[in-house]
Amino acid sequence: MKIHFFYYTIILFFLSPYVFWSQNTINGNILDENKEPVFGADIYIEQLHIGTTSNESGMFTLDxxxxxxxxLSISFVGFNTENLEVQIKSKETILEVSLTPSVFxxxxxxxxxxxxxxxxxNVMKIESKSMEILKKAGAPTLMQSISNIPGVAEITTGTGIGKPVIRGLSGNRVLVYTQGVRLENQQFGNEHGLGMNESGIESVEVIKGPASLLYGSDALGGVLYLNPEKFAYQGETKVDLSQTFLSNTLGSNTSIGFKTSKKKVKFIARGGFNSHADYHIPDGDRVTNSRFTEKDFKTGIGLNLDQFVTEFRYNYNQSEIGIPEGIEEQTTSRSPALPFQDLNTHILSLHNHFYLNKSKIDLNLGYIVNNRKEFEDEHDHGDEEPDFQGGEEEEHESEEAALDMKLKTLSYDLKYNLVKMGQFETIAGLQGMYQENRNFGEEILIPDAITxxxxxxxxxxLSINDKSSLQGGVRYDHRSLSSSDFEKEDPDFPSQDITIAGLDRSFSNFTFxxxxxxxxxxxxxxxxxxxSGFRAPNLAELTSFGVHxxxxxxxxxxxxxxSEYNFQLDLSLEYGNKHLEVFANGFYNKLDNYIFANPTGEMIDNYQAFKYVQSDAKLxxxxxxxxxxxxxxxxxHLESTYETVIGEQISGDYLPLIPANKWANTIRVEFKGTEKFNELYAALVLDSFLEQNKVSLNExxxxxxxxxxxxMGANLSLQKLNIGMNLSFNNLLDETYISHLSVLKADLIPNPGRNIVLGLNFKFL
Structure with a gap:
């Protein structure tokens, strides 16, 4: 398969004749429970990328x-969201919608x-959080923000590297989607972070449990779904600037965006830049080389044609991330020292919706190029004195990367929404991926391969009635994997190489x-x-031979x-009234052929040897x-949440990298304020992490x-400017601690101390 197909598809859709523009209109009136007009309600049709707000009379128009x-989704603060199914048969459709109050x-x-x-x-419980809410936690990275969602944790290597853990499962067992396409960036390693910037992300959704029915292999443990920023509403042009300052890392996160929307064409662009020095621990020392910088650019174009809607998005992310190895030289430099990672990722997505009166076809295409380079100590010149005025950075640029991997992934997703029959809806789909991995450096972690x-x-x-729903499905997947022979240095005879044989494997499975x-x-x-879910073993598990x-x-x-297989039972109960909301989510996850690295008791090349093996397990x-x-x-508002997960092998030994049980308690006050100074809030949060003594043999x-x-925070509304202000004191008491999921735990390096975070968001109206 040739990746040029993707480019030809883009050209085909964007150079399509601008035939006839649809002229249908929806006119509506938004009222509250007292039949009074609601001013400022948001009205949005997601797949059309069309939205507007209600006026002083509660009226709105969508063309x-x-x-x-x-x-059609209608939302307003303090009211329940309405999600209406509207069938367009004539040039004008008239709606009247009454909203009911909701305090939560x-x-x-x-x-x-x-x-x-x-x-x-929804039949399936899915956690959803807006980035606006997550940012109020004052986290330096997107992954740290997401880890505040119950059931989600992160494996960290300092502050710059974090990867998601959902109910105890991580790595290739958790699939990440961004811009509606699967993110592939060599996520098999614990020190391979999420690789995404929070700039330009609207909200985050988390599927906690097997999602192989919807997404195939690698969604065995769950899905992290990042929704991109919405286009502007019809006829609007918006500019905004966000700036965050972080005391612990002397960090700065900057984001600037522009978006405009006409009836026919929509455009959006956003740039982000993050820069952080080494983080400091409560005793005042900084963890050497935990610094990182990140540049991010996102843009998108939307077109609405007669019976056809298309959306093209592009994201470029470049980051340099230091790999901390101890507490040594104390500096506030932001240029990474050796060893460090240099990551470049291009993400292109094309989403198309074809409306066939009573049915619909969705075609989503994605193309991702991820280039991961790692520069290591042994590749430094060594004798040269570092020039802290820029010489060190220039030296890094002249060095060749020890590890240089380029991963290209083309994905496709075709879904046919069949004609709805009463309350019965059905979707049939075809999904796939073509992936090519190539090595260009001296060091080879995984071989050249095609997947x-x-x-x-x-x-x-099936919506049985307004209180009961039933949902189900079945899926068949096939994965073929072929890799080339590659050579590794023999640890017993360093002057010799040994050959790791290539593979030609295939894996198939039904899920439901x-x-x-x-x-x-x-x-x-x-x-x-x-x-049920499944995951085919990755290249690292199949072919590794060397020091990680x-x-x-x-x-x-x-x-x-x-392949790993799992079967999960989920139970969820929720109770809610005007003053109280209670929820309880329980799960039991049985895994067959669980893959993990097991210590062999041998020393190879002065490192303890681990071999990948399989065993049945449960969480x-x-x-x-x-x-x-x-x-x-x-x-x-008084909030309290408790999350727990236990992972065991069939032998009775515990699984590795299982997060500690967490109890979070929050006292929050909110005030409407005045017309100019409004949306005031303050919150005191106590996160209690319990002792984690249910550990694996190598933990x-x-x-x-x-x-x-x-x-705390507030909002200042001026005539042409809206300013949002957030102030956070994280780890207020400067507690010394080491997270159970910190990769630096083996070296007894603490997590960050107190961090004062100031966030400012300017929206130009």
């Missing part, structure tokens, strides 16, 4: 709507699920999902889901590994929470610790 059935949060339309329903309507995926899926949902949702007494929502510096061990692959636990909004103290226990955070 350029193609024939067919569309899901706005319901979100879930895009990672196949039928794009509100979370309250081909293809999958067929069928999923349906079945879920049921029901509402009792109009207050209690229950969900039960059964799902990120984990300080000699790893030996196993070419005979089989179980859940998330539990309560949110109290006591009357008559409408400004007060040590982690003691309990508590982290106190203080957060």
């Amino acid at each position: 350029n709507i193609p024939n067919g059935t569309h899901k 949060h706005m319901d979100e339309v879930i895009l990672s699920a196949p039928f794009n329903k509100l979370q309250s309507e 081909n995926d293809i999958g067929l899926l069928l999923t349906s949902t 999902s079945l879920g049921y949702k029901n509402v009792f007494f109009d207050k209690i929502t229950s969900r039960i889901n059964l799902a 510096h990120g984990s300080n061990r000699f790893e030996v692959g196993n070419p005979d590994l089989e 179980y636990g859940g998330e539990f929470g309560i949110h109290l909004h006591p009357h008559p103290f409408d400004w007060l 040590t226990a982690t003691p309990a610790y508590n982290l106190l955070h203080l957060r």
Whole structure:
């Protein structure tokens, strides 16, 4: 398969004749429970990228709507979100919508699920958080922000490298989607971070559990779905600037965006730049070479033609990330010392929707180029004195990378939304991926290889009534993997090389999902889901032979590994009224052929040797929470959540990299304020991490610790300018601690101390 197909497709769609523009219009009126007009409500049709706001009379107009059935979302702070299914048959459609009050949060339309329903309507429980809310935590990176979602943690190497953990599973077991396409960036290593910038991301959705039915292999443990920033509403042009300062790393995160929208064409562009020095620990020392810089650019174009909508997006991300190895030279330099990573990622996505009156075809194409380079100590000239005025950086640029991998991934996703029959909806799909890995450096972690995926899926949902829904589906996947022979240095005879034989393997599997949702007494929502998943072994697990510096061990692959399979049961209960919200999510996850690195008891090349083996395993636990909004103290919110996961092998030994149990408690106050000075809030957060003594053979226990955070903010509304202000004091008491999922734990290097974070967001109206 040739990747040129992707470019030809882009040219085809963007040079298509501008035939006839659709002239259908939706006119509506938004009212509250007292039949009073709602001013400023957001009205949006996600797949058309068309939106507007209601005026002082509660009225709105949406133009350029193609024939067919569309899901229209109406949201406003303090009210429940309405997700209406509107069928366009004539030139003008008239709606009247009444909103009902909600004191807790706005319901979100879930895009990672196949039928794009509100979370309250979904059969499967999916966590959704807007980036606006996540940013208030004052985290320096996107991954640290996401780790505040219950059930999600991160494996860290300093502050610059973090990778997602969902209910104890990580690496290739968690699939990341961005711009609607799967992100592939050599995610097999613990020191290979998420590789995404928060700039230009609208919201984050987390599927906690097997999602192979929707996404195929590598979604065995769950999916992290990053939704891109929306286009501007019709007829609007917006400019914004965000600036964040972080005291601990002397860090600066900058983002500037521009977007404009006409009836026919939409455009968006955003640039981001992050720069951080080494982080300091509570005793005042800085962790050498934990510094990092990141540049990010995102842009997109949307077109609405008659019966056809297309959206093209592009993201370029470049980062230099130091790999910390101890507490040595104390400096505030931002240029990485050796060893460090240089990462370049290009992400192109093209989303197309063809409306066929009562049915719809979606075609999504993605192309990703990821170039990962690592520069190591042994490649330094050594005798030269570093020039802290820029000579060190110039020297790095002249060095050749020890590790230089280029990964190219072309993905496709074709879905046919069949004609809806009453309350019965069905989607049939074809998904696949063509991936090519090439090495250009001296060091080879994984060989040159070609991976081909293809999958067929069928999923349906049935709305039995307004309280009960049933959803299920089945899928078949096939993955073929072929790799080349490659040579590695023999640790027993350094002057000789040994040959690692190439592979030619294939993996196939059926997966299924079945879920049921029901509402009792109009207050209690229950969900039960059964799902299976699978993951084919990755190249590192199959072919490794050498020192993995990120984990300080000699790893030996196993070419005979089989696919992992799992079966998970999820139970969810939610209760809510005007003043109280309670939830309980429990899961049991059975894994067959779980792959992990097992110590052999030998020393190779002065490192402890680990070989990849397989064993059956299980994980179980859940998330539990309560949110109290006591009357008559409408400004007060009390929240408490507890999350736990236990991972065990069939032998009784524990699995590695299982996060510690966490209990989070929040006291938050919110005030509307005045017309100019509004949306005031303050929050005191106590995160309690319990002792983690259920550890694998190659881990040590982690003691309990508590982290106190203080957060506050407000909004200043001027005539042509809106200024959002956030101030956070993270680890307020400067607690010394080491996270159980820190890669630096083996060297007894603490996590960051106190961090004062100031965020400013300027929106030019």
